[in-house]
Amino acid sequence: MPTSDxxxxxxxxxxxxxxxxxFPFSQYYRWLSYGGVSKNYFQNREFSFTLKDDxxxxxxxFTTQNELEKxxxxxxxxxxxxxxxxxxxxxxxxxxxxxxxxxxxxxxVFDIDMTDYDDVRRCCSAADICSKCWTLMTIAIxxxxxxLREDFGFHHLLWVYSGRRGVHCWxxxxxxxxxxxxxxxxxxxxxxxxxxxxxxxxxVVLSDPIHPFINHSLSVVERYFCxxxxxxxxxxxxxxxxxxxLALLPExxxxxxxxxxAQLTVISLSLTYFxxxxxxxxxxxxxxxxxxxxxxxLLKSPFSIHPxxxxxxxxxxxxxxxxxxxxxxxxxSLICEELERPRADEAEDDxxxxxxxxxxxxxxxRIRDYKRTSLAKYVKVFDRFxxxxxxSRKGEMLQKxxxxxxx
Amino acid sequence: MQFPxxxxxxxxxxxxxxxxxxxxxxxxxxxxxxxxxxxxxxxVERLKLLKTVENLGVxxxxxxxxxxxxxxxxxxxFFFNKEDGISEYEKRRKDHISHFILRLxxxxxxxxxxxxxxxxxxxxxxxxxxxxxxxxxxxLHKNNLKYETVSAEEKKSLQDKxxxxxxxxxxxxxxxxxxxxxxxxxxxxxxxxxxxxxxxGNAYIxxxxxxxxxxxxxxxxxxxxxxxxxxxxxxxxxDERLQPLLSHLSHAYVGxxxxxxxxxxxxxxxxxxxxxxxxxxxxxxHLHKALRENHHLRHGGRMQYGLFLKGIxxxxxxxxxxxxxxxxxxxxxxxxxxxxxxxSVRHMFGKEGKRTDYTxxxxxxxxxxxxxxxxxxxxxxxxxxxxxxxxxxxxxxxVSPSGTNQILELVKGMHYQLACQKYFExxxxxxxxxxxxxxxxxxxxxxxxxxxGGRDIKKEVDMSQRSQENPASVTRPSQANSKQxxxxxxxxxxxxxxx
Numbered sequence: 001m002p003t004s005d006x007x008x009x010x011x012x013x014x015x016x017x018x019x020x021x022x023f024p025f026s027q028y029y030r031w032l033s034y035g036g037v038s039k040n041y042f043q044n045r046e047f048s049f050t051l052k053d054d055x056x057x058x059x060x061x062f063t064t065q066n067e068l069e070k071x072x073x074x075x076x077x078x079x080x081x082x083x084x085x086x087x088x089x090x091x092x093x094x095x096x097x098x099x100x101x102x103x104x105x106x107x108x109v110f111d112i113d114m115t116d117y118d119d120v121r122r123c124c125s126a127a128d129i130c131s132k133c134w135t136l137m138t139i140a141i142x143x144x145x146x147x148l149r150e151d152f153g154f155h156h157l158l159w160v161y162s163g164r165r166g167v168h169c170w171x172x173x174x175x176x177x178x179x180x181x182x183x184x185x186x187x188x189x190x191x192x193x194x195x196x197x198x199x200x201x202x203x204v205v206l207s208d209p210i211h212p213f214i215n216h217s218l219s220v221v222e223r224y225f226c227x228x229x230x231x232x233x234x235x236x237x238x239x240x241x242x243x244x245x246l247a248l249l250p251e252x253x254x255x256x257x258x259x260x261x262a263q264l265t266v267i268s269l270s271l272t273y274f275x276x277x278x279x280x281x282x283x284x285x286x287x288x289x290x291x292x293x294x295x296x297x298l299l300k301s302p303f304s305i306h307p308x309x310x311x312x313x314x315x316x317x318x319x320x321x322x323x324x325x326x327x328x329x330x331x332x333s334l335i336c337e338e339l340e341r342p343r344a345d346e347a348e349d350d351x352x353x354x355x356x357x358x359x360x361x362x363x364x365x366r367i368r369d370y371k372r373t374s375l376a377k378y379v380k381v382f383d384r385f386x387x388x389x390x391x392s393r394k395g396e397m398l399q400k401x402x403x404x405x406x407x
Numbered sequence: 408m409q410f411p412x413x414x415x416x417x418x419x420x421x422x423x424x425x426x427x428x429x430x431x432x433x434x435x436x437x438x439x440x441x442x443x444x445x446x447x448x449x450x451v452e453r454l455k456l457l458k459t460v461e462n463l464g465v466x467x468x469x470x471x472x473x474x475x476x477x478x479x480x481x482x483x484x485f486f487f488n489k490e491d492g493i494s495e496y497e498k499r500r501k502d503h504i505s506h507f508i509l510r511l512x513x514x515x516x517x518x519x520x521x522x523x524x525x526x527x528x529x530x531x532x533x534x535x536x537x538x539x540x541x542x543x544x545x546x547l548h549k550n551n552l553k554y555e556t557v558s559a560e561e562k563k564s565l566q567d568k569x570x571x572x573x574x575x576x577x578x579x580x581x582x583x584x585x586x587x588x589x590x591x592x593x594x595x596x597x598x599x600x601x602x603x604x605x606x607x608g609n610a611y612i613x614x615x616x617x618x619x620x621x622x623x624x625x626x627x628x629x630x631x632x633x634x635x636x637x638x639x640x641x642x643x644x645x646d647e648r649l650q651p652l653l654s655h656l657s658h659a660y661v662g663x664x665x666x667x668x669x670x671x672x673x674x675x676x677x678x679x680x681x682x683x684x685x686x687x688x689x690x691x692x693h694l695h696k697a698l699r700e701n702h703h704l705r706h707g708g709r710m711q712y713g714l715f716l717k718g719i720x721x722x723x724x725x726x727x728x729x730x731x732x733x734x735x736x737x738x739x740x741x742x743x744x745x746x747x748x749x750x751s752v753r754h755m756f757g758k759e760g761k762r763t764d765y766t767x768x769x770x771x772x773x774x775x776x777x778x779x780x781x782x783x784x785x786x787x788x789x790x791x792x793x794x795x796x797x798x799x800x801x802x803x804x805x806v807s808p809s810g811t812n813q814i815l816e817l818v819k820g821m822h823y824q825l826a827c828q829k830y831f832e833x834x835x836x837x838x839x840x841x842x843x844x845x846x847x848x849x850x851x852x853x854x855x856x857x858x859x860g861g862r863d864i865k866k867e868v869d870m871s872q873r874s875q876e877n878p879a880s881v882t883r884p885s886q887a888n889s890k891q892x893x894x895x896x897x898x899x900x901x902x903x904x905x906x
Binding site: 183 | 601604
């Protein structure tokens with residue numbers, strides 16, 4: 001495995017290096033400026049940092065990319081969260097008349113956490129993950145990505161590995177950022193099928209007619225179910241786990257689960273949807289509605305580090321989703337090590353560039369730097385995402401100017 | 408909004424422009440002058456209408472035949488003008504102006520606002536549903552609700568998906584009726600519960616669901632408007648002509664006020680005990696019992712009960728005798744009574760001080776003002792009694808357990824007058840009280856009517872038949888009735904004996 005052993009004790013040394021030479025500031029700034037269409041969009045964005053010794057600071061805001069860089073290099077945050085775009089600069093929120101400082105916009109976000117599946121996975125529990133249960137994330141991403149695009153009409157979705165046990169989705173469309181609390185919670189509820197906590201045994205209940213969204217989701221689940229549940233999770237492999245499956249059936253029905261071909265089928269005397277309900281309960285994505293609801297909710301930033309695992313929160317390329325392996329995601333120690341490895345062909349470039357502007361040189365160096373590491377391919381995914389948004393904005397402006405007949 | 412002045416001034420021909428649809432969202436306040444009389448009449452009449460909406464909403468299943476019939480009747484009454492006819496314009500104008508006046512009265516507290524919004528919404532829903540399909544679409548367009556209808560081809564291609572997502576939608580319905588395409592942000596309730604088909608950010612809403620959306624819009628607009636109205640209210644309240652009107656509207660009782668005493672002297676003091684069990688509403692029965700037991704009542708109780716007794720027909724002399732005989736049994740001697748309490752009794756009858764002939768309290772007044780504290784017996788038991796104690800009391804009064812539960816349910820829903828109405832129905836053994844309870848004296852009158860056979864639903868058919876056959880037997884109802892009533896009282900007495 002191409003991962004250097006990560007030791008959290010090294011963070012104080014690794015982080016400064018990461019923020020100086022590897023963190024993709026210019027792409028990051030480009031993202032959060034959203035083309036400069038709205039005035040002060042970046043300046044009014046809240047960031048929160050968790051510093052060494054768990055010191056937590058909120059309402060951080062920055063006026064330029066340069067200021068962002070300098071502050072991050074100075075404060076060396078262990079964790080970085082992104083919040084909302086406010087009515088005023090968050091760093092000056094105390095100076096604003098009470099009641100007028102308000103969160104205005106933010107991306108629509110989703111947080112899928114593997115811990116929420118503990119009742120249906122046998123391989124791991126709590127913060128642990130493995131290749132067997134990672135399929136659940138794949139299923140979640142496929143289902144939610146389709147729904148957000150096809151049902152809700154969103155286009156610009158950034159899926160990010162959280163660094164330990166889950167994934168996040170950032171829906172960055174203009175319309176998404178402007179959604180109200182009620183709208184966000186409505187979207188999250190539309191996407192929720194698993195209802196109930198520890199007290200509830202049967203968490204999915206389907207009835208006629210089956211909404212097209214559920215049918216779409218089922219077809220995704222069915223594709224993966226046999227391999228995931230029967231083989232990997234081995235849910236019929238022991239009496240205990242078979243009992244758990246049977247517990248999901250209503251008491252009065254005589255039935256037993258049978259694997260017929262690639263599907264779990266329940267032979268029963270009833271006309272309801274047991275088989276579908278069971279598959280959904282084992283595989284359907286579990287969202288935390290509260291994360292998605294709040295306009296001012298703070299969520300872990302892409303490209304930040306997860307202090308416990310050292311892994312970078314990298315964007316996920318959906319075209320390669322089936323081969324995505326969370327254990328292949330680079331750690332900060334790996335990329336810092338990769339940075340140190342000298343490369344012969346760079347020596348000449350350095351001489352030429354030395355004569356240019358220092359900042360530009362610094363940036364160019366940095367761009368060269370991350371390209372030398374395993375971080376490169378993930379920054380590329382991010383670049384493509386930003387390109388798509390830029391094209392879309394251009395398209396909109398052309399449309400608008402066409403309508404106004406500006407040539 | 409310009410405040411009402413003296414004369415009516417109208418801007419002639421723009422009549423049709425002003426109200427281009429029989430329904431409206433009440434977005435723009437009226438801009439004309441109206442007389443104070445019209446101001447008050449419009450307000451009171453709309454209030455009656457809204458109270459009916461409230462009552463029907465609780466006592467009938469919405470949209471059932473009964474509901475529709477009764478609400479229809481009330482709406483016609485509202486728009487009815489005693490002269491020859493009322494033009495469509497006048498109807499819409501009344502609708503418009505009365506709504507805005509009530510906003511002034513109902514914007515002040517959260518409770519009032521909530522009540523007003525709820526009733527206006529129910530009324531709007533009813534009137535919108537009643538519209539012809541074409542007029543519905545008209546309304547949507549006129550109000551900038553950019554809901555496009557889906558083309559026939561698109562409908563066909565999406566037919567299965569539409570049927571699978573919307574409740575109560577069939578193939579024929581999709582073909583025949585319009586389906587609207589609405590940005591999903593405007594249909595959140597349907598999205599949240601996944602009761603609608605979504606595609607590319609649009610919700611595909613069948614015609615019958617459009618109402619929900621429109622109502623949400625209505626509620627949001629009205630809620631915002633009321634908040635704004637509340638802010639400008641101080642300016643309005645400083646107008647001396649309006650202030651008394653507005654402050655009474657929100658507590659208004661809009662029925663008979665029982666201030667003019669009928670049947671003075673028809674009730675004898677000996678009858679009161681029996682009457683309290685049979686024909687008194689629970690609050691007065693409670694007060695009477697407390698008076699008999701303690702030989703005393705505090706001021707709040709004396710006012711509420713004393714005025715009620717005046718309303719049922721006690722004369723001043725009877726009242727003085729009644730109160731004195733009771734108080735004297737207690738700690739008060741006759742002299743003290745004459746000095747201290749007699750004055751207030753006379754005051755109640757308008758014979759002292761500024762000689763106002765006080766009117767007996769309406770239910771609204773009893774429920775909303777002057778809540779009882781320790782040692783008080785006034786107020787409305789359905790509102791002010793602890794539910795457990797209320798339950799016990801009802802059981803003592805031989806109300807059936809299922810009846811008691813029905814009453815407690817209504818109390819839980821804060822429908823105190825309906826709870827009392829239910830108490831009436833249970834104690835008089837009728838299914839439908841046949842009136843909408845608003846006043847304790849109304850309770851008494853209706854009860855007496857019922858018990859004397861004047862309006863008994865079961866007996867009504869017989870009565871009408873009898874009256875056709877034997878006109879003579881109906882001519883002297885008072886004598887026959889009092890004898891009959893006496894006999895009935897005898898029977899019913901035993902019913903109420905153990906207290």
